[in-house]
Amino acid sequence: MIESKRRRRVIANIATYFVLATLSMFCIGPMIWMFLTSLKYEADIVTQTMQYIPRRVTFDNYVAIWTQSGFPRLIANSLVVTFLTVTICVATGTLAAYAFSRFAFRGRTQLMLGYLVVRMFPAVMMIIPLYVVMRGVGLVDSRFGLALAYTSFLLPLFVWMLKGFFDSAPKELESAARIDGSTRLGAMVRIVMPLARNGLVASSVFIAIAAWNEFLFALMLTTGQGSRTWPVGLQLMVGEFQLPWGVLAAGGILSILPVIVLFAIVQRTMVQGLTAGAIKG
Amino acid sequence: MATLSIKDVRKSYGSVQVLHGVDIELEDGGFLVLLGPSGCGKSTLLNMIAGLDDTSGGDILIGGRSVVDLAPKDRNIAMVFQSYALYPTMSVERNIGFGLEMRGVDADRRKRAVDDAARLLQISHLLDRRPANLSGGQRQRVAMGRAIVRDPELFLFDEPLSNLDAKLRVEMRTEIKRLHERLGTSIVYVTHDQIEAMTLATKVAVMKGGHIQQFADPRTIYERPANVFVASFIGSPAMNFLPGRLVSDANGVRFAASGVSVALQAGKQPVDSERPVILGIRPEELKVAGRDEASVTGVIDVVEPTGPETMVTVQVGDQSIIARLPPRFAGRRNEPISLAVDPASVNLFDPGSEQRIDI
Numbered sequence: 176m177i178e179s180k181r182r183r184r185v186i187a188n189i190a191t192y193f194v195l196a197t198l199s200m201f202c203i204g205p206m207i208w209m210f211l212t213s214l215k216y217e218a219d220i221v222t223q224t225m226q227y228i229p230r231r232v233t234f235d236n237y238v239a240i241w242t243q244s245g246f247p248r249l250i251a252n253s254l255v256v257t258f259l260t261v262t263i264c265v266a267t268g269t270l271a272a273y274a275f276s277r278f279a280f281r282g283r284t285q286l287m288l289g290y291l292v293v294r295m296f297p298a299v300m301m302i303i304p305l306y307v308v309m310r311g312v313g314l315v316d317s318r319f320g321l322a323l324a325y326t327s328f329l330l331p332l333f334v335w336m337l338k339g340f341f342d343s344a345p346k347e348l349e350s351a352a353r354i355d356g357s358t359r360l361g362a363m364v365r366i367v368m369p370l371a372r373n374g375l376v377a378s379s380v381f382i383a384i385a386a387w388n389e390f391l392f393a394l395m396l397t398t399g400q401g402s403r404t405w406p407v408g409l410q411l412m413v414g415e416f417q418l419p420w421g422v423l424a425a426g427g428i429l430s431i432l433p434v435i436v437l438f439a440i441v442q443r444t445m446v447q448g449l450t451a452g453a454i455k456g
Numbered sequence: 457m458a459t460l461s462i463k464d465v466r467k468s469y470g471s472v473q474v475l476h477g478v479d480i481e482l483e484d485g486g487f488l489v490l491l492g493p494s495g496c497g498k499s500t501l502l503n504m505i506a507g508l509d510d511t512s513g514g515d516i517l518i519g520g521r522s523v524v525d526l527a528p529k530d531r532n533i534a535m536v537f538q539s540y541a542l543y544p545t546m547s548v549e550r551n552i553g554f555g556l557e558m559r560g561v562d563a564d565r566r567k568r569a570v571d572d573a574a575r576l577l578q579i580s581h582l583l584d585r586r587p588a589n590l591s592g593g594q595r596q597r598v599a600m601g602r603a604i605v606r607d608p609e610l611f612l613f614d615e616p617l618s619n620l621d622a623k624l625r626v627e628m629r630t631e632i633k634r635l636h637e638r639l640g641t642s643i644v645y646v647t648h649d650q651i652e653a654m655t656l657a658t659k660v661a662v663m664k665g666g667h668i669q670q671f672a673d674p675r676t677i678y679e680r681p682a683n684v685f686v687a688s689f690i691g692s693p694a695m696n697f698l699p700g701r702l703v704s705d706a707n708g709v710r711f712a713a714s715g716v717s718v719a720l721q722a723g724k725q726p727v728d729s730e731r732p733v734i735l736g737i738r739p740e741e742l743k744v745a746g747r748d749e750a751s752v753t754g755v756i757d758v759v760e761p762t763g764p765e766t767m768v769t770v771q772v773g774d775q776s777i778i779a780r781l782p783p784r785f786a787g788r789r790n791e792p793i794s795l796a797v798d799p800a801s802v803n804l805f806d807p808g809s810e811q812r813i814d815i
Binding site for chain 1: 503506507527528533534537539541544545559602606
């Protein structure tokens with residue numbers, strides 16, 4: 176009886192690990208494959224027999240993409256657009272989330288719901304009207320315009336996330352601060368923001384990654400080198416008659432580097448932020 | 457130090473009125489306790505004094521100055537919250553000094569003030585810690601330190617002891633009383649604990665359903681409650697209520713019910729004989745009767761010795777009453793018992809309005 180119980184548990188464990196390992200391979204596999212490809216010579220990439228581990232290692236692909244294409248420019252544009260998006264979201268979203276969290280005003284629920292509804296429609300639906308609007312105000316093919324477009328669908332997400340973090344900060348703390356001599360805004364900045372810091376970091380990283388990787392809006396709203404971001408630039412390198420696999424892979428690796436670095440730095444804070452309230456602190 | 461005047465203060469949320477014209481006057485250096493069950497509006501009233509909630513009508517004056525249009529920070533008050541509301545990201549020292557910091561007091565004076573307050577509350581050794589590393593009692597002391605360091609005109613306490621265990625609660629109650637006597641600052645204190653109200657207050661406002669039921673000193677509230685609600689809310693075990701009627705004859709006025717006959721001290725005005733009334737007797741006013749002085753006769757139902765006294769539940773007619781008798785009470789279940797009561801200590805209430813009747 177006990178024996179069979181233990182056996183069942185072992186089998187269950189093996190099954191669990193099998194599923195987890197399969198899923199992990201599915202997620203990480205392409206990235207490993209991309210990294211290996213980026214280190215291969217062009218001749219070793221398209222071969223009769225599959226070469227899993229490169230026999231010869233080269234960094235030519237990295238040199239090529241950095242020097243022979245506009246890649247540094249693409250990365251710089253992406254950085255600027257991401258930075259602008261995060262700045263706009265943090266500046267306006269924090270105040271909005273605080274207001275939603277603390278004040279009871281007419282139309283509050285409807286507004287919150289509206290924010291959610293915006294997220295329900297596919298981005299494709301928004302692109303055409305957004306393009307028309309952007310053209311009208313002369314923001315097509317500008318990095319600021321692209322950041323605004325990103326804000327349009329990332330801000331609701333940011334506000335919803337941050338509102339949750341603000342909700343979990345006790346209201347009495349602000350009451351205490353207001354009696355102690357703070358204004359409402361002062362109490363928010365001095366007392367609530369430090370408490371919601373992890374949440375703020377988590378939400379900001381979330382939208383930063385979303386803005387960094389965005390493709391569809393960038394494709395529609397940018398036309399020239401001046402404002403094009405890396406996902407679009409990389410896609411445009413795929414020619415009709417040639418596919419520079421090695422260079423593309425190197426570009427891919429270079430473009431996920433900032434995300435990995437960012438995540439490594441804020442990982443602890445972000446995980447704390449995302450799991451906040453899950454268990455009693 | 458300052459007086460506090462609350463004049464016809466009302467509060468409504470939409471169409472729901474939670475406070476109906478509250479009037480309170482607190483003398484300089486007084487200790488006002490707002491007492492009542494949950495949802496009676498006591499915390500709302502406190503929040504309005506603090507400025508955290510807007511009033512819907514009426515006026516609040518602190519030290520003769522109307523404060524209803526002032527922000528909380530401009531009212532010169534300090535508040536201790538039920539959850540203590542210590543700033544979790546700051547050290548104890550900064551927590552206590554935060555109010556001074558906000559008011560632009562320079563670091564040296566701030567340090568001295570914080571040290572003084574910490575010494576007074578015996579938390580000097582905790583100044584470097586974070587609130588998360590403090591026990592409940594220590595947090596309570598820090599919260600009080602934060603209030604007293606600013607030397608405000610008025611202290612507000614919102615159920616400050618309800619998160620502490622029973623022993624600590626008694627200790628901190630004494631501490632608050634000592635602090636009040638030492639600082640002499642006026643205090644408004646919200647609680648649903650009648651012992652806190654009785655021990656601390658110079659004035660008690662008993663509230664229910666957004667109305668003040670009685671506003672008086674604790675002794676009056678206890679001995680001469682204004683209505684059945686106040687009488688039953690204050691005191692543990694609660695006051696005994698016996699329905700019956702007044703009888704007026706040659707021997708004077710007495711209260712009569714099945715198994716009960718209590719002579720009453722009547723005033724000058726004529727008494728409406730046969731008038732139905734409710735008699736209220738505190739459990740400690742009942743004594744085992746000697747010969748010829750029995751007022752209440754019944755049968756012992758339950759005997760509960762608690763150590764310093766014995767609680768005896770007695771079945772009188774179809775009513776059940778509790779008497780607080782001496783520790784060595786020897787009676788047993790189902791034995792008959794006669795109890796005597798001091799006529800001066802009983803209260804009469806009207807059965808319809810439940811208001812106090814004085815005869």
